[in-house]
Amino acid sequence: MKDIKPAILLFIVFTVICGGIYPALVTSIAHALFPDQSKGSFIHDKYGKEIGSSLIGQPFSDLKYLWPRPSATAEFGYNSSASGGSNSGPTNPDYLKTVAERVKALRDSGITGPIPAELVQASASGLDPHLSPQVARLQVPRIAKARGIPETMVQKQIDAATEQPQLGILGAARVNVLAVNLKLDTLTP
Amino acid sequence: MSQTLLELVQVLFLLVVLLALVKPLGGFMARVYQGERTFLTPLLAPVEGLLYRISGVQPDDEMGWKRYAWSMLLFNLVLFSGLFALLLTQHLLPLNPQKLPPFSWQLALNTAISFTTNTNWQNYSGEQAASYLTQMAGFGLHNFASAATGMAIVIALIRGFSRRKSSAIGNFWVDLTRGTLYILLPISIIAALLLVSLGVIQNFSPYKTVPLVQSVSYDKPKLDDKGAQLKDAKGNPVTENVIAKEATIPMGPVASQEAIKELGTNGGGFFNANSAHPFENPTPLTNFVEILLILLIPASLTYTFGLMVGNTRQGWMLLGVMILLWLLCFGVLQGVEQAGNPLVAKLGVSGGNLEGKETRFGMVASNLFTVTTTATSCGAVNSMHDSLTPIGGMIPLSLILLGEIVFGGVGSGLYTMLAFAIIAVFVSGLMIGRTPEYLGKKIEVQEMWMSIITILTAGVVVLILSGLAMITPSAVASMSNPGTHGLSEVLYAVASMANNNGSAFAGLNGNVPFYNLLGGLAMTIGRYIPAVAVLAMAGSLAEKKYIPPSLGTLPTDKLPFAVWLTLVILIVGALTFFPALALGPIVEHLTMR
Numbered sequence: 001m002k003d004i005k006p007a008i009l010l011f012i013v014f015t016v017i018c019g020g021i022y023p024a025l026v027t028s029i030a031h032a033l034f035p036d037q038s039k040g041s042f043i044h045d046k047y048g049k050e051i052g053s054s055l056i057g058q059p060f061s062d063l064k065y066l067w068p069r070p071s072a073t074a075e076f077g078y079n080s081s082a083s084g085g086s087n088s089g090p091t092n093p094d095y096l097k098t099v100a101e102r103v104k105a106l107r108d109s110g111i112t113g114p115i116p117a118e119l120v121q122a123s124a125s126g127l128d129p130h131l132s133p134q135v136a137r138l139q140v141p142r143i144a145k146a147r148g149i150p151e152t153m154v155q156k157q158i159d160a161a162t163e164q165p166q167l168g169i170l171g172a173a174r175v176n177v178l179a180v181n182l183k184l185d186t187l188t189p
Numbered sequence: 190m191s192q193t194l195l196e197l198v199q200v201l202f203l204l205v206v207l208l209a210l211v212k213p214l215g216g217f218m219a220r221v222y223q224g225e226r227t228f229l230t231p232l233l234a235p236v237e238g239l240l241y242r243i244s245g246v247q248p249d250d251e252m253g254w255k256r257y258a259w260s261m262l263l264f265n266l267v268l269f270s271g272l273f274a275l276l277l278t279q280h281l282l283p284l285n286p287q288k289l290p291p292f293s294w295q296l297a298l299n300t301a302i303s304f305t306t307n308t309n310w311q312n313y314s315g316e317q318a319a320s321y322l323t324q325m326a327g328f329g330l331h332n333f334a335s336a337a338t339g340m341a342i343v344i345a346l347i348r349g350f351s352r353r354k355s356s357a358i359g360n361f362w363v364d365l366t367r368g369t370l371y372i373l374l375p376i377s378i379i380a381a382l383l384l385v386s387l388g389v390i391q392n393f394s395p396y397k398t399v400p401l402v403q404s405v406s407y408d409k410p411k412l413d414d415k416g417a418q419l420k421d422a423k424g425n426p427v428t429e430n431v432i433a434k435e436a437t438i439p440m441g442p443v444a445s446q447e448a449i450k451e452l453g454t455n456g457g458g459f460f461n462a463n464s465a466h467p468f469e470n471p472t473p474l475t476n477f478v479e480i481l482l483i484l485l486i487p488a489s490l491t492y493t494f495g496l497m498v499g500n501t502r503q504g505w506m507l508l509g510v511m512i513l514l515w516l517l518c519f520g521v522l523q524g525v526e527q528a529g530n531p532l533v534a535k536l537g538v539s540g541g542n543l544e545g546k547e548t549r550f551g552m553v554a555s556n557l558f559t560v561t562t563t564a565t566s567c568g569a570v571n572s573m574h575d576s577l578t579p580i581g582g583m584i585p586l587s588l589i590l591l592g593e594i595v596f597g598g599v600g601s602g603l604y605t606m607l608a609f610a611i612i613a614v615f616v617s618g619l620m621i622g623r624t625p626e627y628l629g630k631k632i633e634v635q636e637m638w639m640s641i642i643t644i645l646t647a648g649v650v651v652l653i654l655s656g657l658a659m660i661t662p663s664a665v666a667s668m669s670n671p672g673t674h675g676l677s678e679v680l681y682a683v684a685s686m687a688n689n690n691g692s693a694f695a696g697l698n699g700n701v702p703f704y705n706l707l708g709g710l711a712m713t714i715g716r717y718i719p720a721v722a723v724l725a726m727a728g729s730l731a732e733k734k735y736i737p738p739s740l741g742t743l744p745t746d747k748l749p750f751a752v753w754l755t756l757v758i759l760i761v762g763a764l765t766f767f768p769a770l771a772l773g774p775i776v777e778h779l780t781m782r
Contacts, residue, residue, distance in 0.1 A: 003256070003259060003260045003263055005245050006244040006245055006246045006260075006362045007263040007264045007267045009244035009245065010240070010244045010246075010264065010362060010365065011268060011271060013240055013244060014330060014333065014334060014369065015330050017369075018329060018332075018333040018334070018369065018374070019325045019326030019327070019329050019330040020325065020326060022329070022374060022378070023325045023329060023391075023442045023445040023446075025378065026378060026382060026442070026445040027392065027442055027445070030381075030382060030385040030444065031392070033385075033386070037386060037387070037388050037390070038385050038390060038392055039390065039392055039440075040392075040397065040438065040468065041388055041471070042399075050397065050399055051399055051400060051402075052399050052400075053467075055388060055467035055471050056436070056438055056467055057467075058401055058436060059401065060402070061405075065403060069548065075407055075409060075433075076433055078405075078436070079436075080436045080437060080438045080439070081316065081317070081396070081436075081439060082314065082316070082317065082461065083316065083460050083461045083466050084314070084461045084462050085544075085545040085576060085695070086544065086545065086573070086576060087545070087573055087670075087694070087695045088576055088670065088696070089575060089674035089696070089777075090530045090533075090542070090576065090577070090578050090579060090777075091532060091579070091777055091780060091781060092671065092674065095544075095670075096533070096536070099538065100536050103536050103537055114538065114539035115536075115537055115538045115539065116538070117539065117540035117541065117542070117543040118540070118543050120533075120536075121533070121538075121542070121546075122544060122545070123465070123543075123545070123548065124462060124465030124545045124547050124572045125460075125466045125467060125547060127462070127466065127467055128467075128547050128548055128549075129467060130547075130548040131548060165195070165196075166473045166474040167474070169198045169202060170199050170202075170474055170554070171199075171472070171474075172196070172473070172548065172550070172551030172554075174548050174549050178402070181402055
């Protein structure tokens with residue numbers, strides 16, 4: 001019975017240390033050393049207003065924008081208040097129908113040859129901000145045509161928003177879709 | 190192809206970094222649990238002493254196994270009650286900027302058990318259900334406490350091997366306090382700050398709203414005054430067209446949670462998408478750090494074990510078996526996921542299976558995370574396991590069903606692995622006609638009983654519960670994918686809960702009474718019956734005298750035993766679960782041809 005006292009008191013003490021002091025300490029150091037990252041890596045417009053996070057993808061379907069990967073979030077794709085994947089199984093008939101529809105939409109947009117899996121399979125978070133460079137390149141002709149600007153100009157924005165694997169080996173090369181589209185909107189033909 | 194080869198180098202890189210850390214951390218942990226001086230002692234000893242004074246702990250008051258187990262259970266009961274109460278009252282408490290409502294009692298019960306047992310199964314969506322206070326003082330605390338509990342239990346078992354003719358196996362309160370103060374907290378602080386520097390968020394702001402560059406129109410279901418969905422005369426839901434012009438971006442103290450979530454092999458995500466969410470895991474480098482954190486303590490404990498039993502080769506042998514099984518499983522998963530889904534390929538699509546995977550991680554780092562999180566009892570995910578190819582999905586499922594011994598949970602992995610080693614010693618002892626001994630202790634009836642209980646409890650629970658689910662209409666209705674894949678979803682869910690993993694084939698809707706309540710039972714049984722059995726074994730081993738190795742002793746630190754142990758693990762796993770796996774993933778794979 002004498003162990004009831006430490007059970008309750010250690011619970012209270014550890015709640016204060018692990019549940020209070022620890023996150024508060026990390027927050028204060030993080031805000032001092034990494035203010036931008038700790039607050040969400042937001043992109044600001046020229047007036048300093050937050051216009052999106054460079055880590056959180058947004059929905060784009062207009063012909064003049066670089067299209068991101070499909071997203072299976074609730075209500076609408078890239079709903080950042082409800083992260084999540086499709087959780088569709090590989091043999092689910094509804095899922096295969098959805099993929100077939102996405103393939104058709106891409107064909108209609110002018111993509112020929114094999115369709116990259118990335119453009120028809122939804123990401124895990126539903127907020128994936130990236131595309132592979134080779135997959136982004138496929139969309140260049142469509143974007144250039146819709147905007148009436150040269151393809152090289154579009155490709156230049158994609159290259160500028162491309163990050164390489166970290167330390168040369170970690171992860172994959174990737175293009176930030178929101179960064180490309182924000183930049184595209186500032187260009188004039 | 191060269192792209193994939195390049196990506197595979199990161200597996201090697203991970204192994205090198207991990208192996209370089211095993212010895213320093215393993216040695217450090219041995220000194221901490223043996224009460225020796227470390228470089229943190231000057232800083233932390235006063236804090237430690239203060240905690241003992243406040244809570245009335247006598248640090249040199251050694252406990253027998255029964256009192257040790259009782260203290261462990263009592264502390265876990267208090268932990269559970271605290272979180273259960275917090276979940277039911279979070280709307281009345283501070284640090285709830287989104288004014289989130291309380292959990293329903295069934296969901297609160299499931300969630301409180303889940304975090305207390307180091308499972309972190311989540312039948313709720315983090316950003317839509319849990320206040321910042323709940324995340325920190327509730328889930329955060331439990332991430333530390335459940336990890337420290339697991340570590341204390343394995344240390345007690347190791348003392349059982351190393352002590353001779355002793356009736357005591359240590360003091361639970363001291364092991365709990367030292368594990369938290371000296372090991373979990375310092376590493377978490379460093380890891381959390383590292384993660385923030387790489388982009389993981391850490392703040393207490395309310396959720397932010399930003400304008401969408403391109404607004405979206407969608408059909409939103411109309412609700413009546415009570416919040417229920419409106420239906421038309423034909424029973425179809427009534428919808429209205431809505432245009433979304435803004436995005437709501439959730440915030441929170443994520444990095445501090447993320448660090449201990451991986452380090453303590455807890456796995457409960459701050460957000461619904463868990464470690465796939467860009468705010469939890471924004472870059473390939475954070476992904477690498479998170480995988481490393483998951484493996485760090487379970488791998489290093491093998492060295493702690495070796496040191497404490499006086500033969501580090503014993504620990505390296507166990508680590509070797511773990512790495513072998515881990516690489517084997519990664520190889521299969523990588524192979525089938527890279528090959529892709531043939532049904533999707535038929536539609537004119539090229540490339541590996543990327544459904545439920547993030548672009549920034551790519552194929553290799555996604556698969557590496559999947560294997561790591563299920564080899565250990567972590568359960569965090571950076572890709573959606575439900576969308577893996579059938580054989581791909583069978584890999585994490587099998588790793589969970591094996592009992593999470595490939596590294597395993599902090600503490601729990603090693604103690605389950607040691608139970609397997611005892612079974613392997615016993616079976617080989619029968620075959621060569623010798624009295625089975627392990628680490629100088631005779632293996633007798635008590636040890637065999639406790640080892641078998643440790644290994645088979647979760648398996649028995651899984652088979653009974655998944656059978657029960659199949660005859661319960663509400664449990665079947667929770668499946669989101671039809672056919673054999675639905676069976677895999679249910680099997681995965683009960684396996685994940687009974688083995689305290691917490692990852693899911695997340696299409697399954699777990700927030701129904703069947704999974705909330707029976708899942709809670711499965712998690713409780715799966716955690717505490719093996720834990721108490723291990724402590725009973727520790728007590729019985731500690732009382733035995735030491736038998737020096739003789740010519741007739743089977744060497745357990747050499748390659749033949751490593752191979753033998755691997756086979757025993759695979760045979761026990763296959764015999765228990767092959768029928769269920771055959772009906773789920775294997776049939777699904779065959780129907781894809």
